[in-house]
Amino acid sequence: MEDAAVEEAEVSGAGEFAPALVAAHPLGHSVAVAVGPELRVFDLNGGCAVSLSDDSGGCSHSDAIRAISFSADGALFASAGDDKLVKIWKTDSWRCIQTITSEKRVSAVAISKDGLYVTFADKFGVIWLVTVGEHGEGQVSSDNKPVSIYGHYCSIITSMKFSPDGRFIATADRDFKIRVTSFPKDPVKGAPQIQSFCLGHTEFVSSIAFTSLSGGSSFLLSGGGDSTVRLWDYINGCLLDTYEVKDKVGEQSDETEDSNLAIADLCVTNDDSLVAVAIQSLNGIMLLACDLIAKKLSFLKVITMEKSYIPTSLAYSSSADLLWTVMGASNMPNQAASQLLTRVRIILRFQKELSASADHDPAILEDSEVPHGEKLLLALQGSLDASKQEEVLAAVLAALRVSMHKMLVKKNYSEERREQRKRGRNDKKIKK
Amino acid sequence: MTRTSGANGGGQQGSGKLPRKRFYRARAHSNPLSDSHFPIPISPDDVDLSQHYPRYFPADKGEHGDGDGDAEAPRIRFADVGCGFGGLLVGLSPLFPDKLMIGMELRDKVTEYVKERVLALRASNPGQYDNISVVRTNSMKYIPNYFGKAQLSKMFFLFPDPHFKEKNHRRRVISMHLLDEYAYVMEAGGIIYTITDVEELGIWMRTCLEKHPLFEAVPEEEIKVDPVVKLLSSATEEGQKVARNGGQTFQAIFRRISLQEE
Numbered sequence: 200m201e202d203a204a205v206e207e208a209e210v211s212g213a214g215e216f217a218p219a220l221v222a223a224h225p226l227g228h229s230v231a232v233a234v235g236p237e238l239r240v241f242d243l244n245g246g247c248a249v250s251l252s253d254d255s256g257g258c259s260h261s262d263a264i265r266a267i268s269f270s271a272d273g274a275l276f277a278s279a280g281d282d283k284l285v286k287i288w289k290t291d292s293w294r295c296i297q298t299i300t301s302e303k304r305v306s307a308v309a310i311s312k313d314g315l316y317v318t319f320a321d322k323f324g325v326i327w328l329v330t331v332g333e334h335g336e337g338q339v340s341s342d343n344k345p346v347s348i349y350g351h352y353c354s355i356i357t358s359m360k361f362s363p364d365g366r367f368i369a370t371a372d373r374d375f376k377i378r379v380t381s382f383p384k385d386p387v388k389g390a391p392q393i394q395s396f397c398l399g400h401t402e403f404v405s406s407i408a409f410t411s412l413s414g415g416s417s418f419l420l421s422g423g424g425d426s427t428v429r430l431w432d433y434i435n436g437c438l439l440d441t442y443e444v445k446d447k448v449g450e451q452s453d454e455t456e457d458s459n460l461a462i463a464d465l466c467v468t469n470d471d472s473l474v475a476v477a478i479q480s481l482n483g484i485m486l487l488a489c490d491l492i493a494k495k496l497s498f499l500k501v502i503t504m505e506k507s508y509i510p511t512s513l514a515y516s517s518s519a520d521l522l523w524t525v526m527g528a529s530n531m532p533n534q535a536a537s538q539l540l541t542r543v544r545i546i547l548r549f550q551k552e553l554s555a556s557a558d559h560d561p562a563i564l565e566d567s568e569v570p571h572g573e574k575l576l577l578a579l580q581g582s583l584d585a586s587k588q589e590e591v592l593a594a595v596l597a598a599l600r601v602s603m604h605k606m607l608v609k610k611n612y613s614e615e616r617r618e619q620r621k622r623g624r625n626d627k628k629i630k631k
Numbered sequence: 632m633t634r635t636s637g638a639n640g641g642g643q644q645g646s647g648k649l650p651r652k653r654f655y656r657a658r659a660h661s662n663p664l665s666d667s668h669f670p671i672p673i674s675p676d677d678v679d680l681s682q683h684y685p686r687y688f689p690a691d692k693g694e695h696g697d698g699d700g701d702a703e704a705p706r707i708r709f710a711d712v713g714c715g716f717g718g719l720l721v722g723l724s725p726l727f728p729d730k731l732m733i734g735m736e737l738r739d740k741v742t743e744y745v746k747e748r749v750l751a752l753r754a755s756n757p758g759q760y761d762n763i764s765v766v767r768t769n770s771m772k773y774i775p776n777y778f779g780k781a782q783l784s785k786m787f788f789l790f791p792d793p794h795f796k797e798k799n800h801r802r803r804v805i806s807m808h809l810l811d812e813y814a815y816v817m818e819a820g821g822i823i824y825t826i827t828d829v830e831e832l833g834i835w836m837r838t839c840l841e842k843h844p845l846f847e848a849v850p851e852e853e854i855k856v857d858p859v860v861k862l863l864s865s866a867t868e869e870g871q872k873v874a875r876n877g878g879q880t881f882q883a884i885f886r887r888i889s890l891q892e893e
Contacts, residue, residue, distance in 0.1 A: 350808035352771050353664045391845055393815040396775040398674035
């Protein structure tokens with residue numbers, strides 16, 4: 200029965216469920232939500248929705264966006280996804296300055312610390328690099344083609360981040376691995392030097408995040424399909440601590456043990472003491488205390504939200520001390536384009552409240568309390584109509600429970616099915 | 632965990648009888664891209680060496696390395712990637728009796744054969760062949776799961792699948808990106824040996840190694856005196872086949888160097 204479901208999903212392409220994403224400008228100037236092919240940006244300074252402009256000569260996104268990222272200084276923004284396009288935006292004007300066409304679908308994107316390069320990972324696990332530059336400007340030649348700098352052999356890259364000192368690039372994949380690679384001064388020639396592998400996850404790794412540089416060293420956090428959050432000394436590839444989310448979520452929710460507790464996303468707040476974790480069947484977020492001196496992760500609390508709200512992506516904005524959460528998805532079966540709705544919830548004074556008193560719950564903003572109110576919600580969510588939203592989110596909820604896991608987990612077919620498939624195999628390429 | 636003797640009647644555990652190849656027929660090719668469903672160690676610490684090298688890791692000693700002042704536990708130092716029927720391992724074993732070596736092979740029937748072969752050799756030559764073993768794995772995907780940084784001093788890639796079609800070049804076991812991983816598991820000064828009877832692949836492997844910043848060619852005079860080099864073409868089944876047919880071979884032998892970035 201399981202096999203039949205997997206098969207069906209493959210045929211219809213419904214297995215390619217794409218969760219909505221959120222990213223916050225590091226200085227709090229703006230916030231971006233991506234759902235399906237739509238990139239929605241809200242200018243928090245001006246208090247208005249941003250209309251994106253494009254003079255890179257490329258197309259706009261036409262399929263699900265899989266990765267978005269601000270640069271460390273907030274000047275640049277990159278988006279990429281299933282349409283094989285990587286778009287680089289200048290955030291002062293929200294103008295797209297470069298559109299790169301990848302050979303394969305893109306699953307992760309990052310901008311180097313110095314803002315000179317954009318790296319992206321394709322469906323085969325190859326990491327590509329392009330030099331950032333506007334057309335006809337400076338030394339960037341017109342044939343600024345992406346170069347492959349390294350690769351995970353035939354694995355899907357789920358997350359890609361630069362270390363805070365810019366010396367390393369870390370990539371996580373569905374084969375339980377995290378690779379930490381030296382990012383050379385001249386990366387165009389490739390990045391052959393592996394610093395370490397962080398091995399310990401027993402399922403796909405879904406999200407990684409660096410802590411900021413404190414006392415000259417930083418650490419890596421990762422979450423995965425094995426329902427654990429792990430803390431790493433990434434320089435030496437040593438696992439420092441593992442936190443199992445099962446214990447705490449189990450007692451909070453009335454779900455049966457069947458529920459899937461894969462980590463969907465995690466995000467480190469800027470003084471590194473708190474890690475916010477989105478878990479696939481948890482309505483709310485889990486907070487872990489991260490003690491970088493004792494090198495320990497410990498449970499702090501679960502911030503519970505309404506029953507139907509399971510965040511798919513998290514972003515922390517340090518200047519305003521806000522945690523942005525979003526729920527939404529695209530590429531679901533029977534989903535019309537008009538239904539690309541998301542739900543945004545914001546947690547205010549995230550850090551302050553928690554450090555002041557452990558018993559005090561941080562405030563989850565009501566819709567009326569959100570900065571710039573309805574204007575922001577309309578821009579990012581796509582609708583304010585509660586009933587319409589409810590309907591879409593219910594579908595998202597149902598899809599979430601199954602799809603995110605299925606997308607990355609190794610499919611285990613029965614022996615008969617494998618034999619049957621071999622027999623029916625058609626190796627001749629059918630050209631359209 | 633226990634080693635099962637070949638169900639097809641090829642293996643006779645304990646006896647010194649060598650397994651017969653005819654019972655271990657396997658296809659020449661195996662897809663390195665497909666999802667693997669055999670067990671893979673989560674990290675190099677999870678590799679159970681006592682299962683591979685029982686003489687070096689006696690089972691009754693319990694947790695080894697619990698600090699009775701002993702020298703640190705031996706580690707695997709040589710890896711034969713795509714070891715096939717294990718000819719090289721058998722040839723290397725008496726040359727380096729104090730080095731642990733492992734063959735890695737993707738085809739399970741072939742792996743079974745090598746397992747039986749090693750057991751038979753150990754049984755008929757007590758005290759020998761205790762330093763070689765084999766594991767069924769996809770080394771293109773899981774090298775870092777087996778070896779830590781700078782663990783290996785020699786790596787062998789003998790007569791790998793040539794994958795002629797350009798579309799399939801990414802399935803070749805030597806490529807620029809995979810060399811990054813091999814460089815990671817090799818110590819500085821370690822040597823990588825490659826040989827093939829396919830000229831096109833020979834050029835490909837040499838070019839990859841020449842282009843890679845972490846490898847440099849081993850000078851000719853050193854190659855001449857290296858006892859291992861002779862084994863490359865003479866010890867393996869594939870090498871013997873080429874010699875029988877009077878074919879040409881193309882080798883590329885390179886050293887892992889460390890990179891000084893200013």
